[in-house]
Amino acid sequence: xxxxxxxxxxxxxxxxxxxxxxxxxxxxxxxxxxxxxxxxxxxxxxxxxxxxxxxxxxxxxxxxxxxxxxxxxxxxxxxxxxxxxxxxxxxxxxxxxxxxxxxxxxxxxxxxxxxxxxxxxxxxxxxxxxxxxxxxxxxxxxxxxxxxxxxxxxxxxxxxxxxxxxxxxxxxxxxxxxxxxxxxxxxxxxxxxxxxxxxxxxxxxxxxxxxxxxxxxxxxxxxxxxxxxxxxxxxxxxxxxxxxxxxxxxxxxxxxxxxx
Amino acid sequence: xxxxxxxxxxxxxxxxxxxxxxxxxxxxxxxxxxxxxxxxxxxxxxxxxxxxxxxxxxxxxxxxxxxxxxxxxxxxxxxxxxxxxxxxxxxxxxxxxxxxxx
Numbered sequence: 001x002x003x004x005x006x007x008x009x010x011x012x013x014x015x016x017x018x019x020x021x022x023x024x025x026x027x028x029x030x031x032x033x034x035x036x037x038x039x040x041x042x043x044x045x046x047x048x049x050x051x052x053x054x055x056x057x058x059x060x061x062x063x064x065x066x067x068x069x070x071x072x073x074x075x076x077x078x079x080x081x082x083x084x085x086x087x088x089x090x091x092x093x094x095x096x097x098x099x100x101x102x103x104x105x106x107x108x109x110x111x112x113x114x115x116x117x118x119x120x121x122x123x124x125x126x127x128x129x130x131x132x133x134x135x136x137x138x139x140x141x142x143x144x145x146x147x148x149x150x151x152x153x154x155x156x157x158x159x160x161x162x163x164x165x166x167x168x169x170x171x172x173x174x175x176x177x178x179x180x181x182x183x184x185x186x187x188x189x190x191x192x193x194x195x196x197x198x199x200x201x202x203x204x205x206x207x208x209x210x211x212x213x214x215x216x217x218x219x220x221x222x223x224x225x226x227x228x229x230x231x232x233x234x235x236x237x238x239x240x241x242x243x244x245x246x247x248x249x250x251x252x253x254x255x256x257x258x259x260x
Numbered sequence: 261x262x263x264x265x266x267x268x269x270x271x272x273x274x275x276x277x278x279x280x281x282x283x284x285x286x287x288x289x290x291x292x293x294x295x296x297x298x299x300x301x302x303x304x305x306x307x308x309x310x311x312x313x314x315x316x317x318x319x320x321x322x323x324x325x326x327x328x329x330x331x332x333x334x335x336x337x338x339x340x341x342x343x344x345x346x347x348x349x350x351x352x353x354x355x356x357x358x359x360x361x362x
Binding site: 019020023024027030031034035037038041042044045046060064067068071072074075077078079082239240243244246247250251253254255258259260 | 277279282283285286289290293296297300308309312313315316319320323324326327328336337340341344345347348351352355356359360
């Protein structure tokens with residue numbers, strides 16, 4: 001009966017690997033936006049005058065407000081991770097909800113900002129814009145594609161955070177499997193689960209030739225003091241993504257709104 | 261910010277960062293935003309681009325090192341970030357050797 005000595009088979013979770021994988025993904029994002037920043041800096045060098053005038057069209061107040069919103073959302077995000085590590089699940093989820101709300105607020109501002117541009121006839125390939133110098137057309141082309149791609153990232157981030165909030169709200173199960181009881185030893189018997197008084201709670205079908213393995217799987221829910229940060233790799237990685245989106249905006253903001 | 265409280269994680273031995281560190285980082289980011297908006301209003305000409313990008317770089321570093329935990333991660337993560345940023349600098353630098361002397 002050597003097989004019944006309680007061989008626990010846990011879930012294999014590669015915490016460090018998950019985090020490195022997330023960073024590698026973030027690097028591809030960085031190079032994606034890096035290419036666009038390169039395009040911006042080249043056109044800015046060759047059309048400095050036009051960029052200067054075109055940038056005056058943008059509303060610095062809205063840009064500044066969106067900057068403050070994203071910076072604050074990064075704070076609530078990092079606090080959500082920190083409170084989760086301290087096993088304060090409800091606080092963590094409230095902070096995540098706040099982060100999502102700030103992300104949505106950013107998008108609403110962006111919607112009105114773009115809407116105002118469209119009303120003034122400023123959109124890619126618009127009649128109004130095509131009458132302007134080449135540099136201004138380039139500026140708005142870059143403005144719409146770069147803030148548009150960033151906006152898409154905010155939308156993806158909000159969805160990712162929502163999924164993360166739901167997954168975090170569920171307590172993670174831990175599972176231990178005691179497996180591989182020699183079937184021959186219990187052939188022709190029934191396996192039963194007994195309560196402390198010896199009363200059967202559950203019993204199996206008879207073990208016969210069709211059964212080739214008997215295993216017991218224990219599932220339990222950890223109390224807060226058992227919370228390990230390794231259990232919240234998704235939350236941490238979603239946070240890393242959200243902070244990257246913030247970093248990209250940190251560069252977009254001065255380059256489009258401030259340099260006039 | 262070196263005085264921020266850190267608590268040893270009992271499971272992994274890694275350090276947990278105190279909430280005060282994050283709030284200080286956020287305050288620093290808000291101040292830097294105020295600085296960059298103010299400086300942009302001064303019309304420094306050529307210098308304005310340089311200062312704006314420099315301030316953005318400092319802000320990005322605060323987010324990377326504190327919010328994204330780069331300061332507390334193993335050296336491998338910092339190396340990976342530096343290699344990526346180095347690649348970006350090479351791309352941009354090489355392109356400008358073409359653009360500027362064309």
